[in-house]
Amino acid sequence: MRISLLIICFISLLSFSVNAQPKTDNHAYNYVEVPYKFSFFEENNQFQLNILARVLLQEKGFEVYMDVEDLPLEVLKSPCQLLKFELNEIDSFMRKRLQFNLIDCYGQVVYTSEVGESRKKKFKDSYTEALKNSFLGFTKLDLKQLSSESTPSNSSQTETLSDEITDITKKLNYKHKDQVYWLIEDGKNYKLVTSTDQSVFATLDKADRGTYIFTAKSFLGAAFFKPNGDLIVEYRDNNQTNSSTKSIEFKKI
Structure with missing residues (x-):
């Protein structure tokens, strides 16, 4: 209904x-959208990596949606509150290396993570550890801020x-x-x-x-x-x- x-x-x-009253929170980016399939994988949510990315972002204080979910009305009204999560695999021999970007509504990268690495032998274990390591040290304070003209009021x-x-x-x-x-x-x-x-x-x-x-x-x-x-x-x-x-x-x- x-x-x-x-x-x-x-x-x-x-x-x-x-x-x-208008929000006074310094962090204008409150939402992140995570793809349900990363470009370097063949399957949706392979090794449960996409859901893990969601959980890790939630732990950093974001409200997170998968790209197969409906966005809330607040985001539809002020789309520049939303960041897109992009995960990239970096070619390397004998180890897994992952790095993520957060992209704003203009297509600009506002944050690039450190490269997370893992030498574990099992693919699932190595991808999981590499992703977690890419989040080490990351906080919302690292993001460039939206101008006051882009914030909801x-x-x-x-x-x-x-x-x-x-x-x-x-x-x-x-x-x-x-x-x-x-x-x-x-x-x-x-x-x-x-x-x-x-x-x-x-x-x-x-x-x-x-x-x-x-x-x-x-x-x-x-x-x-x-x-x-x-x-x-x-x-x-x-x-x-x-x-x-x-x-x-x-x-x-």
């Missing part, structure tokens, strides 16, 4: 409270309706509680506008599986349209003790 999918997606989101400024948006006469009317909103197309996306003062309450950016990233001034959520046109928004309320998932329904009128 779509609602169940949204809830699963939000379990993967970074903590985001209703009164959240939650602006407190009120946005007003732009004249560049598609003809306002094509708006759809929605109601939540006693407030009427206009849903206006903005290219492939939408803006949800408060009818009383024509201020932008939220933006809806197209994601996947018929869902939208719902960005309001006070919270971040995921949204989808019901068959009758009603708009459903799911978000995590981290002000609650159990960090519960909440739902808002905008009724089409």
Whole structure:
């Protein structure tokens, strides 16, 4: 069910409270994607090396996804938080030598590891030891930092309706509680506008599986349209003790 999918997606989101402020963490790279098959192997996850890479990165403080998994909405919204993990085998006689790169959203290498080596005879043992050794001494402090322009933020400024948006006469009317909103197309996306003062309450950016990233001034959520046109928004309320998932329904009128 779509609602169940949204809830699963939000379990993967970074903590985001209703009164959240921009993050002050110095490490802008929070996510890493690991391929399920390395280029120098013939099989997926050969010698369980890909899963081991995931575990080693998690131990360094990253949230890690395999390239066969769906990425969380936070990454879809700010893709430059994600690094790609690339593992290379270095030719050598009588030993295994591995070295990894972390690559940013522009295709630039932001970190190259030391060469990890192993002289063990069994392939699985030697590859495992070489990979572990390539991680020795590596920390998130070694990474080049993203510029402040690339980091996610939650602006407190009120946005007003732009004249560049598609003809306002094509708006759809929605109601939540006693407030009427206009849903206006903005290219492939939408803006949800408060009818009383024509201020932008939220933006809806197209994601996947018929869902939208719902960005309001006070919270971040995921949204989808019901068959009758009603708009459903799911978000995590981290002000609650159990960090519960909440739902808002905008009724089409």
